[in-house]
Amino acid sequence: MLAWTIYVSFLGAAGLALLPREQARLARRLALIVAIAGLGCALGGAVTSEASTRLTTITKVAWVPTLGIEYHLAADGISLVLVVLTGLAAVAGILFSWNIEHRAKEFFAFYLTLIGGVYGVFLSFDAFLLFVFYEIAIIPKYFLIAIWGSTRKEYGAMKLALYSFVGSALVLIGLLAGYVQAGGHTFNLVELARVPFPRDFQMWAFPVVFVGFAILAGLWPFHTWAPTGHVAAPTAASMLLAGVVMKLGAYGVLRVAMPLFPLGMENWSGAVLGVHSWRELFAGLGTVGIVYGAMVALVQRDFKFVIGYSSVSHMGFVLLGLMTLTDKGLSGAVLQMFSHGVIAGLLFGVVGRMVYERTHTRELAELEPMNLGRALPFAGVTFVLGGLASMGMPGFSGFVAELQVLIGAWQSFPAMALVTGVGILLGVAYIIRALQKAFYSGQGTETGSSDRRHSGQPTHDEPSRNRGPNSPAVTDSISLPERIGALILLATTLVVGLYPPLLLKWIHAGLQTPLLSALLKKGAP
């Protein structure tokens, strides 16, 4: 059943491509049906399989027998969690792009191709297959941003595509070398993880593959594609980018880089600038990402950049958690992947669709006088709740996830845990700042905004930017699809936050599979 998440998405994309031109209504309905079917398959697969510590193989057939490549789809608890996340993000993304009229069928065809690739990565247990799906996801991203994006879209799209491709080039080098070093007859992840690669080899292969994947997870200082890409992307694409695509990178680290080359995380023979191992270095970079992302988010003028940098900050938690190599840290990292996927999707939905599509500006300074809290109460409330979740308030999923990462970090890298605390405080600050400026500044009044609406030109102390024609849209109420999309995501983060064992059960089981359990044993100091 789980495998059908992939097939349904690709078939849906092919079907959409064959639709007659200019059938936007039909296209988005078909896309929604396909996404819901995908989510259904994901949930169905999750419900029917037990949280066991074994790998559930779905399909395993020889693909290229001469090279030992198999078409091997399987799932453990971690895959299940992320597959469900992908399904949720896909449905919500389509609901938030209900207003796409321009080349709608192509939009949804690219969108579903991307989704299919993401499902594929989460379900592949053959390194070659995983890499194939990983690369399939690159090209749709480019077109989604370059065609339907805004603000320097071609630059953002190309930057994203090239960063992704460079990352995957690094991964390919590491995988090829590992494959040949292991004798060149299998790409099976579980079998490759059993191969005792020489320590010298792992010492260079681990960082290469780690960085290759982590580029996509927003590892500082290779994160710069993320804010520009998120900002340039159309709403649904930024929801997917932050929601699931960045998770591909973190997942690759957890699934490929760490189990295959565990010795690469051990201490070097000496220390360089006080850093003793790649593990320490990457944990440090994750911490820098947390603080740096939050600090930069604090001074952004563009509303979407705030959320874009917040993604860098939150993904820092994932990388830090992974590098702790403790049970808590790892499960926190996986939970954070899920949690951030939902929350970032929600926030991008509010900023990109609810606000930007109506006001046609994302400048916080311009949003301030609009008093959106009154004009768009639903958007305001959603952003408050999403913001609380993003800050890590108890009751939301982010709290449980970040707390676990912190505990793990405290066990492995106490100093970094302290620095991370600063990052969390900054996280509260930038969300409140954005919230206050965008929704509840209280400067503009109801009459003020309606004046502007009628006169159709900037009034009194407004800067002389022309946004007369844009203002009327602010009266649009939030449409039903948007409300449903937002509610799905909000409900998810709340349910997981209030009852974390729902997912932790799966994640813990997933960490006990042969592929990862060895990692925890080796990592235990």
Added chain:
Amino acid sequence: MSLGVLPSLILPEAVLTVTAFLVLAADVLWLRRWPGLTRSRGAAVLASLGCVVAVACCAHLAAQGTQSYPPGVGMVVVDPLGSLVQQLLLGLALFTALVTAESRFTDHVGEYFALLLLATVGMMFLAGTENILMIFVSLELVSLSLYAMTAFNKREARSAEAALKYFLFGGMSAALLLFGFSLLYGVTGTLNLTQMPAKLRMTPLDPLAVVAMIMVLAGFGFKVAAVPFHLWAPDAYQGAPTPAAAFIASGSKVASFYALARVMWVGLQPAAGSGVWQALAQGWAPIVAILAVWSILLGNLAALAQSSVRRLLAYSAVAHAGYLLLAVLASPRDGFPCLVYYVATYAVTTLGAFAVVGMVQDQTGEENLGAFAGLRHRAPWLSFCLLVFLLSLAGIPPLAGFFGKFYVFSAALRAPGNLGLLWLVILAVGLSAVSLYYYLQVLKQVFVIEAAPGAPAVSASVLGQVYVGLLAAGVVLLGVAPALLLDRLSAALQRSGF
């Protein structure tokens, strides 16, 4: 073995040669009276039929196992692997004939198809011989036919310029190659590749043999457009009529690479040396490694700056020649299947890309990037096929180009020396990431940029849409199920005794 077996061994080539004359005769006698497009389509049908019959003959011959004529000299050799390559060449010739049927750049239809078929005959002999003299003669047949095909568009000065450049460089390279071969003959006393290894004095390597290897590599370097012997390629690709450019980029490349690999792996294997980092050993491997490095670097970087799509494809061809040279560095057992797989899929892909570019050029009169703006609206199917071709060239899965690269790189890593070629693989993988940029530049025009108002429509005939679609389907199919070709390759390789 008497002279009597010869006709049966060269049956496919004979069929093609007869077809070439038939096309000429038919054109003079009947087709001439028909209007332009019908005339070239008639000739194309005849040529394609010849190719199909020749494929059948090839398959029939290959089933009889390895044969060589005259025994011990190996002028004509029929072996399963060579036969597979010949069938591939015939397929490429067939599609090139279809491309020719759709373009109207000349009134001498019959001659053009005859030249196309003769070039194919040369390529087939090239793939089916172990004799260096025969290699040289068939290479000349290929080249002379292609020079003429390049110059065929008499309405365009550029066509003549391209042909002259191609001819001058090609003539030079032929001289070098012949010189190299003569030295090789002098050193080993035999023309047969299979007998050379035994007669090559190894320690120390004969200086004459070193000169011979350099000459041979230079000669083949021109043929496959490897840096620094690539200078003719951009002009020839840009100026030549579409079918000629497509055939130079596809068929000629397949045959030349196969012949190069045979010379190196069969004839000069003991003199390989090593291209391993910090352990470079005297032989041809370091030279090939250097050619590969420069081709990959220069091809990819120069392609970044191109505004003409044909020149862009030319530089990308240079880069791909570099990747293919990596396969030559692998051990023959790993190298043969991945070399043939890569060059075959590359040929199919580039043929398709040229077909689309040619159609756009025929209708808009231009082939710079701007001519492709908004092609998605003007020709949706062609745009989709172009997407497949270019992404395959960039190496995006699940298309054939990705698997080809993957296979070549893994074979290069497997070469003896404990990951010794890793430095080359890192370079190749890194620059193939760069290559995505220029392929996306073209695709950006096609899918992202809107066409300027009043841009001419691009309509392709049904036949055109069908064969471009078939090529694209081939690229997808070979990428999704590489085992289709790989299994046949490894079976043929085993039966050929590698």
